[in-house]
Amino acid sequence: MHLFVVLAVAAIVLFLAGIRIVRPTHRGLVERLGKYRRYAEPGFHWIIPVIDRIFQVNVTEQMVDAQPQEIITNDNLNARVDAQVYFKVKSDEQNVKNSQYNVHDYRWQIVNLARTTLRNIIGTLTLKSANSERGKINDELHNTLSTETAHWGIDIVRTELKEIDPPKDVQETMNKVVKAENEKIAAVDFATATETAADGQKRAEIKKAEGIKQARILQAEGEAEAIRLVNEAADRYFVGNAQVLRRLEAVEKSLAMNAKVVIPQNTELVNVVGELAGVVPLKKA
16 A cells, blocks of 8 residues: 555656646757657647656747957958847757757857858958948848858848947047038038029119119100100291290290299280190281
């Protein structure tokens, strides 16, 4: 009886000791005495304690930092470069096995491979081109890592350059150049605006002068028309009567000054004045 109880307790302990739970974010590899036995999907699994071992592998997306490093660019400047690599282990059985059996430590290997690849890429570029071609560097780094890790059972999701910083003295010089360029652009914009305003004012002055010119032309035309009418009147009433015209002008000036004028009777001037006033002199019977 006691033996039966002992065996039952031992069996229960053995069963509990062999329980393993694989989470949805992981996949498991079961080994028996150091040899691959089977593939463990997420859920409940039981292994023989001591004899079997289960290794769980994270199959979610992960990130490793390539760690900052100094790289000499093609123009002999020391650039501080850092990058991040995003990857994940493929969740099928073969790739999970490859991530454990084809590479010792894929995280550490990815970091060193990324650092070496960055040195090879940026070493062929100038500092200026490296900063302006970040997308190209990312693509080349991604392609190289994808090719080199193809048999590791992992998928390189993306790579991102965190920084490509020049030495401090070079950075200060670049900042001064950018500042000077911005001031130059601002000065050109101000000069352009001033020139535009001057052009507008010039056009306004031209239009004003043209208006004055047109007004003077119209005034001159009016005066010319008045002179023409006066000449027609003179031709009508005073042809051959220059002396009468002269007297009439004298009368006009006198009337303008409210002076009294005595006009002799029986003269042509009386007839002219009367006709201009709308009065026709009576003829003698």
